[in-house]
Amino acid sequence: MVETLVNIFSEVIPAELTVFVISLMPVLELRGGLVAAKLLGVELIPAMIIGFIGTIIPVPFILLFIRKIFDWMRNTKLVKLVDKLEAKGKSKFKEIEKYETFGLLLFVGIPLPGTGAWTGSLAAALMKMPFKNAMFSVIGGTLLADILMAIFSYGLLGLFF
Secondary structure, three states: OHHHHHHHHHOOOOHHHHHHHHHHOOOOHHHHHHHHHHHHOOOHHHHHHHHHHHHHOOHHHHHHHHHHHHHHHOOOOOHHHHHHHHHHHHHOHHHHHOOHHHHHHHHHHOOOOOOOHHHHHHHHHHOOOOHHHHHHHHHHHHHHHHHHHHHHHHHHHHHOO
16 A cells, blocks of 8 residues: 555655655555655655654544544544444553553553554543643654654565565
């Protein structure tokens, strides 16, 4: 998926902007952004900074507004989508609630499918975690993911590309 996006974007926008745009996307986030950066030949430190910023930008909006957006969407034909997104967020509660702020940090920071800043922010908002605690956790988790993915993308992946 990242390779396809890199191929599409690389013909239209600069490499750094491609990394930023991919890092903004749910599911891909920083993880996809750093893989794209490596494929595009972006240096490590700028790639880490760009990916981090791209991943963090949506977080405060998700934390502050997602419940209001879901309430509005329930009155539209998108009610099934809301139910699906809420179920995804709530399915992560047990993993996060046990350790609260630190649990959310680890959840966001461990680069596994279904984790990350978007899902962590959604879960924190649905759990009504205080904004400050949620932001701290998501920022810390994103920094952790940034380091782990840099090691993978520029270390292990770098051995092959």
